[in-house]
Amino acid sequence: MRAAAGIVHIVGAGPGDPELITVKAMRRIRSADVILYDRLVGAELLAYARPEAVLVDCGKAPGRHAMTQEAIHDALIRYALEGNTVVRLKGGDPFVFGRGGEEALALAARGIPYEVVPGITSAIGAAASAGIPLTHRGVAASFAVVTGSRRHGEEADVRWDLLAHGADTLVIYMGVGRLGSIRDELLKHGKPGSTPVALIERGTSPSERIVTGTLANVQKLAESMKLDNPALIVVGETVRVRELLSLYGSGLASGYGQA
Ligand code: SAH
Numbered sequence: 001m002r003a004a005a006g007i008v009h010i011v012g013a014g015p016g017d018p019e020l021i022t023v024k025a026m027r028r029i030r031s032a033d034v035i036l037y038d039r040l041v042g043a044e045l046l047a048y049a050r051p052e053a054v055l056v057d058c059g060k061a062p063g064r065h066a067m068t069q070e071a072i073h074d075a076l077i078r079y080a081l082e083g084n085t086v087v088r089l090k091g092g093d094p095f096v097f098g099r100g101g102e103e104a105l106a107l108a109a110r111g112i113p114y115e116v117v118p119g120i121t122s123a124i125g126a127a128a129s130a131g132i133p134l135t136h137r138g139v140a141a142s143f144a145v146v147t148g149s150r151r152h153g154e155e156a157d158v159r160w161d162l163l164a165h166g167a168d169t170l171v172i173y174m175g176v177g178r179l180g181s182i183r184d185e186l187l188k189h190g191k192p193g194s195t196p197v198a199l200i201e202r203g204t205s206p207s208e209r210i211v212t213g214t215l216a217n218v219q220k221l222a223e224s225m226k227l228d229n230p231a232l233i234v235v236g237e238t239v240r241v242r243e244l245l246s247l248y249g250s251g252l253a254s255g256y257g258q259a
Contacts, residue, residue: 012119
């Protein structure tokens with residue numbers, strides 16, 4: 001540990017495949033004194049840390065917070081004040097449902113230098129590698145990323161009434177546990193039951209599973225595959241592009257690799 005003024009890098013690790021991290025993020029991992037990492041970050045990436053780096057598992061499984069958000073803020077601040085180069089490593093992009101904004105605010109409020117290194121968010125990475133374009137000429141001119149979870153049991157602030165019509169493709173994060181009520185909301189607000197849906201579990205990882213169906217039968221699909229976290233729900237006509245691509249045979253390679 002060094003004595004000079006420290007810094008915190010809030011870093012996105014990408015959607016799962018360790019090769020889908022940015023060059024900048026990899027550089028930050030390699031030079032960190034301390035890495036505080038989340039559950040979604042693959043062990044392969046931590047192998048690039050310096051041998052003497054301190055690795056802190058902030059591991060937040062759903063409903064089982066290993067470290068509270070406040071404890072994470074305190075740890076980031078403490079390590080930085082000790083003069084360390086600190087990496088806060090998160091799955092996907094740190095500012096997309098990653099609470100990176102709260103961490104940046106906590107650091108800024110204490111006058112601690114920080115940097116944000118963007119990452120490929122899972123909606124972008126998992127959909128593209130599954131052959132689902134989020135926009136597609138003539139089919140989808142917009143997409144929205146949406147949380148499917150509620151804040152501590154409250155209704156989420158999500159306007160399903162507007163989203164049912166306001167964005168062509170919907171990508172729903174953290175929605176697996178509430179799939180039935182999300183489907184009901186969309187149907188209630190006039191989204192046709194025939195709208196194509198894809199479920200992507202552990203996208204871009206070697207254990208990735210993808211199924212496609214419709215809004216009407218998505219719940220059955222999820223049950224039959226025993227869908228689990230982390231998973232994304234993609235709703236919209238562009239899901240058909242994946243189905244079309246698969247009609248052409250095996251052109252879409254799965255490119256999981258080692259960073
Ligand atoms: N910051 C992350 C999102 C964190 S919220 C990002 O930018 O991707 C956690 C949710 O992200 C999960 O519940 C799941 O909906 C989604 N997610 C993250 N990684 C995923 C993956 N590899 N495959 C499918 N969904 C994923």
